[in-house]
Amino acid sequence: MNKSITIIGMPMDLGQMRRGVDMGPSAIRYAGIVERLQGLNLEIHDRGDIQIGRPEVVIDPDTKMRNLELVAEKSEILAKVVDKVIEDESFPLVFGGDHSIAIGTLAGVARHYENLGVIWYDAHGDLNTAETSPSGNIHGMPLAASLGIGHPVLTQIGGYSPKIKPENLVIIGARSLDVGERKLIKEKGIKVYTMHEIDRLGMAKVIEETIEYLKARTDSVHLSLDLDGLDPTDAPGVGTPVLGGISYRESHLAMEMLAETKMITSAEFVEVNPILDERNKTALAAVALMGSLFGEKLL
Structure with missing residues (x-):
């Protein structure tokens, strides 16, 4: 894992309806992420936040998607920043914002690898399209868009598509999937560990299998961690909490095991919403998990 880490704040809340997630990068910084990573002898570069502004909500009349053009515009900016960070041989660490930011992150990362692997640590599949989404919220679509499925304005971010292959993807922690997402998972043969598998196998076995699966077919792995993957008792400050989540x-065990492999080359932590939180509990959890991901140990 790269010793040079570049933090990129992406305070975007355009992919969903609940205000406050744009404050996520600030909450994570306030929770002490820079100091935590510096304590691991890592070289930290915080390039601040990408400017999003306060645009009005726009619903596309044809697709009913919220803020389609705005999300695409900001995703292009993020993709270019992430691309440059990797060119400079630094590890891009992106703070959301809602999960629609992954469209830009993956567009910036994937151009550097032939077979990018993705670990999608999330209560949701985020595999919707305009046709299958119950809400029109783009934060439920980034994984589909990155697979080249959905509206071309989203799938063509960065000027190419797809960013990832379905066989190079592992979803961990799923417990809320829409009908269209379930159909797509079966059609594409996407590897998913729902909470049933996590409960039955244990997290250690799930991560062991994930590592073995991705090592055999990828040349790099991106971690996209949505804090709603955790149970709401541990991460209450998220926009779409789902009971019965990962503890x-x-x-921590998952992050520690991934750290040991040194296979993660880029990451994003998303959906921290301090307005919905309890004394910054969710941002503190995110910082602690990042510590484990980058090699922090008790002894």
């Missing part, structure tokens, strides 16, 4: 300790 704080299980998540």
Whole structure:
């Protein structure tokens, strides 16, 4: 894992309806992420936040998607920043914002690898399109868009599509999937560990299998961690909490095991919403998990 880390704040809330997630990068910084990573002898470059502004909500009349053009515009900016960070041989660490930011992150990362692997740590599949989405919220579509499925304005971010292959993807922690997402998972043969598998196998086995699966077919792995993957008791400050999630300790184990492999070359932590939080509990959890991901140990 790269010793040079570049932090990119992406305070975007355009992909969903609940205000406050744009404050996520600030909450994570306030929770002490820079100091935490510096304590691991890492070289930290914080390039601040990409400017999003306060645009009005626009619903596309044809697709009913919220803020389609705005999300695409900001995703292009993020993609270019992430691309440059990797060119400079630094590890891009992106703070959201809602999960629609992954469209830009993956567009910037994937151009550097032939077979980018993705670990999608999330309660949701984020595999919707305009046709299958119950809400029109783009934060439920970034994984589909990155697979080249959905509206071309989103799938063509960065000027190419797809960014990832379905066989190079592992979803961990799913417990809320829409009908269209379930159909797509089966059609594409996407590897998914729902909470049933996590409960039955244990997190250690799930991560062991994930590592073995991705090492055999990818040349790099991106981690996209949505804090709603954790149970709401451990991460209450998220926009779409789902009961019965991954525990704080299980998540630490997952990050610790991934750190040992040194296979993660880029990451994003998303959906921290301090307005919905309890004394910045969710941002503190995110910082602690990042510590484990970058090699922090008790002894």
